[in-house]
Amino acid sequence: MTRRVVAYPRVVVRWSPDARGRLGRAAFELFAEQGFSATTVPEITARAGLTTRTFFRHFADKREAFFAGDEIPDLARHALASAPAGLDPVTLLEQGLRQVARDHFDDRREEVRVRRALVDAEPALRERDAQKRADLVAVIRPGLEARGVAPLDAALLAELTVLVLHVALDQWLDDPDPPSMADVVSACFVRLRAVLEPRPDGVL
Amino acid sequence: MTRRVVAYPRVVVRWSPDARGRLGRAAFELFAEQGFSATTVPEITARAGLTTRTFFRHFADKREAFFAGDEIPDLARHALASAPAGLDPVTLLEQGLRQVARDHFDDRREEVRVRRALVDAEPALRERDAQKRADLVAVIRPGLEARGVAPLDAALLAELTVLVLHVALDQWLDDPDPPSMADVVSACFVRLRAVLEPRPDGVL
DNA sequence: CTCCTGATGACACGACGTGTCATCGACTCC
DNA sequence: GGAGTCGATGACACGTCGTGTCATCAGGAG
Numbered sequence: 001m002t003r004r005v006v007a008y009p010r011v012v013v014r015w016s017p018d019a020r021g022r023l024g025r026a027a028f029e030l031f032a033e034q035g036f037s038a039t040t041v042p043e044i045t046a047r048a049g050l051t052t053r054t055f056f057r058h059f060a061d062k063r064e065a066f067f068a069g070d071e072i073p074d075l076a077r078h079a080l081a082s083a084p085a086g087l088d089p090v091t092l093l094e095q096g097l098r099q100v101a102r103d104h105f106d107d108r109r110e111e112v113r114v115r116r117a118l119v120d121a122e123p124a125l126r127e128r129d130a131q132k133r134a135d136l137v138a139v140i141r142p143g144l145e146a147r148g149v150a151p152l153d154a155a156l157l158a159e160l161t162v163l164v165l166h167v168a169l170d171q172w173l174d175d176p177d178p179p180s181m182a183d184v185v186s187a188c189f190v191r192l193r194a195v196l197e198p199r200p201d202g203v204l
Numbered sequence: 205m206t207r208r209v210v211a212y213p214r215v216v217v218r219w220s221p222d223a224r225g226r227l228g229r230a231a232f233e234l235f236a237e238q239g240f241s242a243t244t245v246p247e248i249t250a251r252a253g254l255t256t257r258t259f260f261r262h263f264a265d266k267r268e269a270f271f272a273g274d275e276i277p278d279l280a281r282h283a284l285a286s287a288p289a290g291l292d293p294v295t296l297l298e299q300g301l302r303q304v305a306r307d308h309f310d311d312r313r314e315e316v317r318v319r320r321a322l323v324d325a326e327p328a329l330r331e332r333d334a335q336k337r338a339d340l341v342a343v344i345r346p347g348l349e350a351r352g353v354a355p356l357d358a359a360l361l362a363e364l365t366v367l368v369l370h371v372a373l374d375q376w377l378d379d380p381d382p383p384s385m386a387d388v389v390s391a392c393f394v395r396l397r398a399v400l401e402p403r404p405d406g407v408l
Numbered sequence: 409c410t411c412c413t414g415a416t417g418a419c420a421c422g423a424c425g426t427g428t429c430a431t432c433g434a435c436t437c438c
Numbered sequence: 439g440g441a442g443t444c445g446a447t448g449a450c451a452c453g454t455c456g457t458g459t460c461a462t463c464a465g466g467a468g
Contacts (some may be wrong), residue, residue: 001249008325014464015416037392040454051417056456057406088403123335131327153399154390155371163363193400195357196364199292218433235449255448260425396409 020058020068022048027065032114036066063128064142066118070132072100073139080143089149093140093161094189097168101181105169107198113173135161221268224234224262226252232270236318240270240326268334270322274336276304277343284347295351297344297365301372305385309373317377341366368392 009126016022026047030039041062046057061064079096105112143156145151168188172181220226230251234243245266249259263269283300309316323329345362349355371393376385 019415036452040455042454052455053418053457055417062454073252090400090403126338127335128333130338131331131427133333134330148359152375154393155300155374156367156396157399159367159371160396163360163367167356167359170359185224188356191356192360192364193402194399195361196400199294200399223446246423254422257426257449258447262444265425268421317421 008095016049019048019054023055023058024065024068027062031066036118036125037186038118050112053199063124067124067128067132072104073136075100075103076136077143080140080147083147085147089144089147090189093157094120094164094186096164097161097165097185098182100165101168101172102183105172105181109173109178112169116173133162134165136165160192164192214391220253223252223254223258227254227259227262227270228272235270235322239323242264267328270329271332272334276308277302277340280340280343281347284344284351287351289351293348293351293357293361294393297361298368298390299367301369301389304369304377304388305372305389309376309385313377313382314377316373320377337366337370340369364396368396386395 023044027039027044030044030047033039039062040056041052044065047050048055059068069197076096079099082093083092083096119129137158140156144154144157149157164185168181168184169201170186171188172178175184178184213355231243231248234248234251237243243266245256245259249256252259259269262274280300283303284296287296287300301390323333328397344365345358348358348361353361366387372385372388375392376388379388384389397407
């Protein structure tokens with residue numbers, strides 16, 4: 001611990017601060033106003049007061065500007081690493097999803113609806129969304145293995161968790177008068193167990 | 205039923221036949237030889253003896269040339285529509301997956317491995333692959349609803365089915381001395397039921 | 409004072425994907 | 439058998455995406 005370190009952040013004045021944030025906000029606004037594919041990168045950078053080249057320094061491509069700021073993977077990593085050892089994985093995952101639902105969805109329904117409408121309207125965004133889903137699986141799976149879950153079980157549970165997150169989100173968004181998303185998550189786990197229950201004779 | 209209809213297909217000589225097939229094969233060969241992103245559309249069309257514009261008449265984009273010929277969605281549609289009514293959906297889905305495993309995977313392991321290596325090496329292809337997975341869910345789900353499965357259950361079961369398909373495929377490809385993929389599918393269903401079984405006290 | 413660092417600007421460029429019109433063999437109709 | 443239609447392909451222009459490269463210039467370190 002050296003001593004002086006932080007005097008004051010010494011605001012840089014050469015460029016307006018938070019270039020990435022300005023780009024992300026400008027992008028989202030324009031996507032919402034005129035659609036994703038109808039928005040060009042030069043339009044975004046013009047609104048943010050930057051250049052096209054700078055946009056691609058902050059985002060790998062135009063889609064990433066839309067998905068920037070997704071905190072769920074980091075949350076998942078942390079939750080898996082810091083949960084008490086020996087906790088039943090399914091319980092851990094369900095509680096983790098309920099926590100995510102409370103912190104990221106239950107109080108932002110309208111914003112989430114706008115985002116989903118944009119994704120649904122744009123194949124390019126649906127595709128990236130599907131990839132983000134796979135990325136989350138790729139975070140959860142090794143986290144479970146590190147907790148001692150067998151590889152196959154870890155793969156299935158990681159996929160199951162992200163499955164429930166997405167199905168619950170759809171349910172919650174489509175319900176005109178929905179309960180909390182956390183409860184939708186739990187309801188999904190209940191139905192999941194129910195549909196998988198072996199039927200005696202293989203008929204309904 | 206008019207009478208003369210099919211004399212002989214009257215082979216068209218103006219252009220070589222099966223333009224789409226030639227494009228798809230040329231694309232796959234070049235992707236395998238030099239990678240997806242290192243292959244340009246003009247290279248593909250040169251090998252197929254066509255022009256760039258024609259490529260985009262047969263495929264929406266470069267990635268579609270890689271995934272062209274995927275028959276699983278149509279198989280799923282047909283299987284769901286033609287299966288005996290009243291069959292337990294989980295049984296139907298598991299049997300359907302086993303059938304797909306036998307018909308499309310068990311005798312093509314090396315080809316499937318090559319394809320997966322290409323997908324893994326290329327983010328653009330991973331993304332499209334994730335989208336194809338979502339597309340298959342979107343085929344199975346309404347098929348289940350048409351069979352009378354409740355909407356939430358149909359969503360969960362459709363997702364579950366595609367989940368098992370992918371997890372089983374990974375297991376089967378990674379196992380140095382694998383059983384038939386059909387059996388891997390069944391093993392996944394077994395583990396799925398096992399991991400979801402409620403534990404008495406929430407600990408391992 | 410000088411050098412270094414790091415974010416941005418400026419510019420060129422290849423590749424992707426689309427719109428549009430022309431071409432021309434095959435088929436149909438009369 | 440001649441005229442018109444149809445459908446797949448070619449030819450060309452064009453806008454956008456995303457990258458490589460070098461220049462610029464404020465602040466910090468020695």
